[in-house]
Amino acid sequence: MWTTYPAVATIIEPRFLASLSREQIIDGLGEIIKLGLVKDRSILTLLKKVHVDTLVASTQLLPLLKKAIAAKAFYVKADPSEVGLRKILNAGHTIGHALELKYKIPHGRAVLIGLRKELSVCEELGLTPPAVRAQYEALLHSLGIHLEDNLAIDWQSVLHDKKVAGDHIVLPVIKKPGEAKLVSIKLASLKHHLVTS
């Protein structure tokens, strides 16, 4: 039997952050950008003011981390055993995990590519307004993050995702920056858009 306890504290050590490579910073930004998209659009506003190469030395770093930790803590407190609401945090992860496994790319970068693909599919399904993906691309550009965009997705990996139930998959869908909800999507529909998009 597993017994888990909530974290007592989250400690931020700026000296550690200064030791990270550019790629490791992008990796961490994957989850932070995701939190901005699903929960707190002010994270995205802060990110617009920084660049990957100057982020760690920026005065925006601490407020950014505090907002990201608060957004994550909201879901952890609301749904400690991940039975419902916390699944929102899986945004970008269904496709991200499939790419991470196949191409051995770092988790956060895979999530960023997964978010791009999921935004595109949800846009085609009429679930997410096109402006969200446009804003996402503009943010990546201003941050100085370039993502691979020609990676084929292994459909079998998507099927192994824990969010698959029968012939549907429950995906976090971004309704607008800072707001997401869980939507059950037909697997056949997802496959159609992933193969053609």
Ligand SMILES: [Zn+2]
């Ligand atoms: Zn993750």
